[in-house]
Amino acid sequence: MSVIGFIGVGNMGGPMAVNLIKAGHAVKAFDLSSSAVERAVEEGATAVGSAAEAAFESDVVITMLPAGTHVRGVYEDEVFGHARDGALFIDCSTIDVETARAVHASAAEKGFSMVDAPVSGGIMGAAAGTLTFMCGGSEEAFGRAKPILEQMGKTIVHAGGAGNGQGAKICNNMMLGIQMLSVCEAFNLAEKLGLDAQKLFDVSSTASGQCWSLTTYCPVPGPVETSPANRDYAPGFSAAMMLKDLNLAQGAADAFGANTPMGEKAAALYAEFCQGGSEGVDFSGIIKMLK
Numbered sequence: 001m002s003v004i005g006f007i008g009v010g011n012m013g014g015p016m017a018v019n020l021i022k023a024g025h026a027v028k029a030f031d032l033s034s035s036a037v038e039r040a041v042e043e044g045a046t047a048v049g050s051a052a053e054a055a056f057e058s059d060v061v062i063t064m065l066p067a068g069t070h071v072r073g074v075y076e077d078e079v080f081g082h083a084r085d086g087a088l089f090i091d092c093s094t095i096d097v098e099t100a101r102a103v104h105a106s107a108a109e110k111g112f113s114m115v116d117a118p119v120s121g122g123i124m125g126a127a128a129g130t131l132t133f134m135c136g137g138s139e140e141a142f143g144r145a146k147p148i149l150e151q152m153g154k155t156i157v158h159a160g161g162a163g164n165g166q167g168a169k170i171c172n173n174m175m176l177g178i179q180m181l182s183v184c185e186a187f188n189l190a191e192k193l194g195l196d197a198q199k200l201f202d203v204s205s206t207a208s209g210q211c212w213s214l215t216t217y218c219p220v221p222g223p224v225e226t227s228p229a230n231r232d233y234a235p236g237f238s239a240a241m242m243l244k245d246l247n248l249a250q251g252a253a254d255a256f257g258a259n260t261p262m263g264e265k266a267a268a269l270y271a272e273f274c275q276g277g278s279e280g281v282d283f284s285g286i287i288k289m290l291k
């Protein structure tokens with residue numbers, strides 16, 4: 001069993017840390033929010049006073065932070081200077097590819113192994129230990145990270161070198177955002193045509209329009225009992241989270257010269273939706289704005 005420094009024990013990091021404790025690891029938790037740390041301590045973590053202290057003498061350091069700037073700051077200012085030789089770093093935050101690669105490069109320069117391992121599966125997946133991890137880093141680093149990630153997730157994919165976990169995550173979520181918009185538009189058109197939503201669902205869920213946004217997250221109430229549309233669009237996956245990921249995808253498309261006109265449009269539509277006060281609404285709720 002390992003000593004794991006866990007930095008960022010919020011909505012996702014908190015339950016992920018709990019699964020590591022259940023698996024028998026000693027978890028040293030740090031977060032800027034004292035209430036987040038208190039919750040982790042109630043579940044068996046040890047509170048520490050800084051990210052540096054979380055890194056000190058830990059075998060593994062895991063970060064689950066809001067954005068690239070937090071990740072870079074925590075590693076550059078605290079973790080690199082205090083981690084023990086041979087420590088493994090796993091960043092599970094969703095951040096931009098360029099920052100992920102820059103932090104990997106600094107870690108490598110200082111002799112540390114690192115994996116970027118963003119997740120999908122949300123808060124429910126974090127609590128149930130069923131997350132999907134998309135990992136970037138060397139074979140050696142991935143091989144060391146995998147047994148730890150298996151204690152928090154069900155599907156662990158090695159997507160390639162440094163930053164490719166983040167790449168896989170934002171490419172997937174760009175598809176998701178575009179597909180959700182396509183499903184919303186089709187249901188809105190069907191309504192104008194006098195075509196019943198259930199009938200469209202019955203056809204498209206077994207035809208070529210089939211996708212996760214239709215069959216698992218159907219944006220109209222009725223056809224999929226568990227979709228957020230049946231609980232007034234309570235998230236699920238919030239519009240703000242979708243906008244974050246679409247903006248990361250557009251940032252990457254600009255930086256690396258990819259043409260993503262549909263991704264650009266999706267980002268603009270979700271920005272409009274969020275600016276209208278719907279940040280906390282499930283991302284499928286955009287059907288109402290499109291209507």
Ligand code: NAD
Nearest residue numbers: 008010011012013031032033036065066070093094122123
């Ligand atoms: P959150 O805001 O609940 O948790 C982030 C935590 O980081 C907070 O508790 C905050 O206090 C802490 N923090 C910020 N800066 C810090 C610093 N310098 N040192 C220590 N702690 C610091 O967010 P979350 O929902 O847990 O999301 C975390 C990451 O996971 C994000 O990158 C998000 O995009 C990604 N993600 C979230 C979900 C989801 O459904 N919530 C799903 C997939 C991926």
